[in-house]
Amino acid sequence: MNSRIAGSMLRQLEPHLFSMAAISRSAATSGTVHSLLVGSTGTRAAPATWLASVRFAGTVPETVEGSEAAKKGDGTANCSAGGKKDKMLVSYWGMAPAKVVKEDGTEWKWPCFKPWDSYTSNQSIDLRKHHVPMTWGEKLAYWTVKALRVPTDIFFQRRYGYRVMMLETVAAVPGMVAGMVLHLRSLRRFEHSGGWIKALLEEAENERMHLMTFMEVTQPRWYERALVFAVQGVFFNAYFLAYILSPKLAHRMVGYLEEEAVHSYTEFLRDIDAGKIENVPAPAIAIDYWRLPPNAMLRDVVMVVRADEAHHRDVNHFASDIHFQGHELKELPAPVGYH
Numbered sequence: 001m002n003s004r005i006a007g008s009m010l011r012q013l014e015p016h017l018f019s020m021a022a023i024s025r026s027a028a029t030s031g032t033v034h035s036l037l038v039g040s041t042g043t044r045a046a047p048a049t050w051l052a053s054v055r056f057a058g059t060v061p062e063t064v065e066g067s068e069a070a071k072k073g074d075g076t077a078n079c080s081a082g083g084k085k086d087k088m089l090v091s092y093w094g095m096a097p098a099k100v101v102k103e104d105g106t107e108w109k110w111p112c113f114k115p116w117d118s119y120t121s122n123q124s125i126d127l128r129k130h131h132v133p134m135t136w137g138e139k140l141a142y143w144t145v146k147a148l149r150v151p152t153d154i155f156f157q158r159r160y161g162y163r164v165m166m167l168e169t170v171a172a173v174p175g176m177v178a179g180m181v182l183h184l185r186s187l188r189r190f191e192h193s194g195g196w197i198k199a200l201l202e203e204a205e206n207e208r209m210h211l212m213t214f215m216e217v218t219q220p221r222w223y224e225r226a227l228v229f230a231v232q233g234v235f236f237n238a239y240f241l242a243y244i245l246s247p248k249l250a251h252r253m254v255g256y257l258e259e260e261a262v263h264s265y266t267e268f269l270r271d272i273d274a275g276k277i278e279n280v281p282a283p284a285i286a287i288d289y290w291r292l293p294p295n296a297m298l299r300d301v302v303m304v305v306r307a308d309e310a311h312h313r314d315v316n317h318f319a320s321d322i323h324f325q326g327h328e329l330k331e332l333p334a335p336v337g338y339h
């Protein structure tokens, strides 16, 4: 009796316990699975064919050998699957992505963002703007950021490739935390946010795209990954607490962090111009995200990222000013869709 129950449980758990490759092999030999996803040839089985066959297959992982992205090595596989280039899911849930093309008619290759997420950088933004800290709270925010720069200078010195990559892992946190807090507040109070949820989540996504871009230029080492793990655990919770206690100081601190980011990217440019950092061709993901010319170089990427940081600086100082003047963010329209 017991062995029958154990056998039954094992059969139930089998798909979860054994490897995707084993499942894929067994499915392939039984002839029940057809790919629903566009393959490297760009063709798809007729709907009647794949619907009938996958009804019996369920959600089954299939190994796709030598996909176009993996072959090209241009970062698209990294964009889609975090580096796991060779696994695709076959499913009957009808979630196949729509085919998207670029303005020139060629196929859009990035699953992690679409043409309507890309934009042309506003390079006219004032890079020197600085909010002079007036209150004790602002001075605390300012000097906290300045103090955080000391260990960063010691650890990275002038290795700006690594430095900005690590900076982006931190910079992408505040927008997500603030957007999340405002999102929950909007639900609790049955009220609009004035666009601030969208603006702050846009900032978080924009920062994450900075990170994805620099990942194509510089790969983090194991101890840098460990550092990110530890810093994120502390910083996410600290910023969440700070945002609950004082959103005006939390935004002010991010404003100062962004001022430092502008400074770091200016130093990065200086080292590229001095020949200390090689001005390599821009990653493909950056060319499409910022609509750069095909022959763009690393220097062009740093220029547009620096402009983004200046915009984040202005958004966060603006948000802090709104609070300092005794208002709530929702009372003033957020700068949505502007980078």
Ligand SMILES: [Fe+2]
Pocket (backbone or CB within 6 Å): 168, 171, 206, 207, 210, 261, 309
């Ligand atoms: Fe950034």
Ligand SMILES: [Fe+2]
Pocket (backbone or CB within 6 Å): 171, 207, 258, 261, 308, 309, 312, 313
């Ligand atoms: Fe930023």
